[in-house]
Amino acid sequence: MGGQPAAPVIDTHVMLCDGDKILLSQRGGPYGHGRWHMPSGKLDQGEPLPDGAARELFEETGITVDPTDLELVQVVHHRQDDEVERIGFFFLAVEWEGEPVNKEPEKCMALTWFTVHELPKDIIEYPQAGLLGYLKGTSPFSSHNRQ
Numbered sequence: 001m002g003g004q005p006a007a008p009v010i011d012t013h014v015m016l017c018d019g020d021k022i023l024l025s026q027r028g029g030p031y032g033h034g035r036w037h038m039p040s041g042k043l044d045q046g047e048p049l050p051d052g053a054a055r056e057l058f059e060e061t062g063i064t065v066d067p068t069d070l071e072l073v074q075v076v077h078h079r080q081d082d083e084v085e086r087i088g089f090f091f092l093a094v095e096w097e098g099e100p101v102n103k104e105p106e107k108c109m110a111l112t113w114f115t116v117h118e119l120p121k122d123i124i125e126y127p128q129a130g131l132l133g134y135l136k137g138t139s140p141f142s143s144h145n146r147q
Contacts, residue, residue: 008077008085012053013040013127015073015134016063016093016100020116022131023100025060026109027124034109036120037127039063040088053091061111062103065096074130078144090130 015038016023024036041056043049050067057063074090100111114120116135123131129144 006085008087009080010043010049010052011040011086011088012043012049012056013038013088013090013130014053014057014065014070014093015090015131016057016061016065016096018094018113021113022116022119023061023111023113024120024123025102025111027107028105028109029107032124034122036112036123038090038131040127049089050091053089057093057096060102060104060108061098061100063093063096063098063100065093069093069095073140074134075141076126076130076133076144077141078126078129080126086126088126088130090127090134092134 025039027033027035039057039060043052050070053070054065054067057065070091070093073092076088078086080086102108102111126144129142133142
């Protein structure tokens with residue numbers, strides 16, 4: 001029962017937390033325009049997952065984090081559409097250097113701290129699956145938009 005091997009896009013997401021607050025960014029690009037998600041991006045070829053997560057966090061927010069300080073807390077297998085599947089690795093960061101600044105204003109409308117008790121209602125579903133999976137502590141793996 002062989003099939004074609006999957007070739008999913010590998011994403012990293014960083015939950016930058018300060019006590020019970022988490023940093024979210026508001027999308028300015030076409031995907032999820034005006035909605036919220038965590039700093040995230042695609043893993044580069046040959047790049048270790050924590051390094052890619054730290055790189056994306058810095059590129060988007062100016063926050064520096066040691067990749068060894070990132071804790072993998074959730075994995076989400078996401079079906080974007082009939083052609084594209086994604087696997088998102090969600091990392092928790094509680095130690096970092098710097099203050100968040102919007103380094104990609106063409107892609108990001110705002111960076112805002114929210115308490116985990118009062119999250120915005122319009123978080124993009126894919127990153128929301130990882131965030132809620134972590135906050136609820138049910139399982140380190142979840143699927144989104146799968147049949």
